[in-house]
Amino acid sequence: MMFKTFLLLLPVALAARPFSADGSEDSSLKAKFDSWASEHSKQYMDSNALGASEEYSIRFGIFSDNMKFIERLVSMGANQTWTMSSTGPFMDLTNEEFKTGFLGFKKTENSNELKQAGFKYANTQAADSVDWRTKGAVTDVKNQAQCGSCWSFSTTGSIEGANFLATGKLVSLSEQQLVSCDTKADQGCQGGLMDNAFQYVITNGGITTESNYPYKSGGGNSGTCDTSKASDHAVTISGFEDVPQNDESALRQAISGQPVSVAVDATTWQFYGGGVFNGVFGYCGTSLDHGVLAVGYDQTASTPFYVVKNSWGGSWGEKGYIRLPTDKGKEGMCGIANTASYPTK
Template identity: 55%
Template sequence: MYENVNNVPTSVDWRKRGAVTAVKDQGQCVLKGSCWAFSSVEAVEGINQIKTNKLVSLSEQELIDCDTEENQGCNGGLMDIAFDFINKKGGITSEIHYPYAAKQGTCDVSKENSPVVSIDGHENVPVNDEEALRKAVANQPVSVAIDAGGTDFQFYSEGVYTGQYGIELNHGVAAVGYGTTLDGTKYWIVKNSWGPDWGEKGYIRMERGIKDKQGLCGIAMEASYPIKNSSSNPTTPSFYPKDEL
């Protein structure tokens, strides 16, 4: 959708524009984990705020419990499938209405049938194209898959990550911006779901524009984002508060 956009800012940070909720923690949702649900929700939260000017924390637990035809709860899943689920179900409910439990349970249909934010589909970013990814992130937060299996990544604390990496995609996160350091190092701003004590208050800056077309940790291999064409949403219950950083 954004491939033909030419006027792209040199830097973007959706946190500063109020389109990113507080860092969350997927906890002990074991095996392959629930990262896919967090990544999907982060992207939907972002585009909803951009379209409505309201930041609403949405329910990962609904995806884990209810989006089970192809996704597998705490055993892993894919963000584009989650976007399809949200679109087909008419939306997704709020975090406060269907809170995170860090384990897979039975789908609560009454909560599932109380959506507060809807989308109109999703788009996949062209594969192995960091510039296409930059154009997408310039317009909204984007779900990305990365290889987070290396110890350098897992024990990251600060700065632009340029360490060892693979491209075996095993973790879903959200690209919420990009920029360049004073010494000229380009980076992505990536929101993780390992709590605010990890990395830079829950975020990692990952080197951008490397020679490998897949991007650092494969960040350009499997990126997607939700489409929301208008500011309209399902009839919104009054049970959710505004979420802020």
């Protein structure tokens, strides 16, 4: 019942709201919006007849509604173990715009054909806690921007971790190569699947570095493959394995061994600001739409949690990370245990 209330409260796309001639818009709220826009380097152009940017008016209207939306949910106790933030990067977006522009996990028809036999961590005794960031296996948080390329960031993150464990070197790898060149099975800014991307890297003979083939698709254009850069095989993998489905014990066994690519339902993550995310009114869906990287967990905490690296930049969440509670239903919180995999090297 409470989640139905949340759905009814979700902000929707608004028509433009130009400023009134007498300047009666809430000046305090406008000041907050201007400060937020400056912090996130937002620029709204195309002036309307009143001298204000039409896009500015639209975004200010959405920002205002989102502020009210957050205040209402907080007053109702929708976020028991986490902070709902009004300063994150998606305050000027409707929830539909957020879902359309910043997610992108997509299973394909050949998904089942990709599954490989074996789970090398089957006999691993999972540690009570692990954090691969402290061990040097995780690169800085990156930003996919307005492109449904999350799957490529999840893929590079897990390959970066596997390569570190095999060589002792942390090498930042190219998401752009995957977005532009892995086109037979994946769809660039329109979505993809981490297992497909692992297979592409194997077939291609490797993947190049971030510095050699930097990310340019933040505006939503997948781009054309630069074959000369894609042929620079800086890092290779030998295969990949899927974690047993809907088994959080197995997921922690895998994370004990290396960072793991996972798919989640991130529809309700738009205003996450910190804490252990237990959903809105305790609910997070399991319709997988976003690829991320599980880099650790802590079973000894008062509220045990996974540590998940996202690809929405450092201004979102806990400096680009989110914590999800462990052992929450068959598929895990937000479906984290449903579709997890890792490369082998």
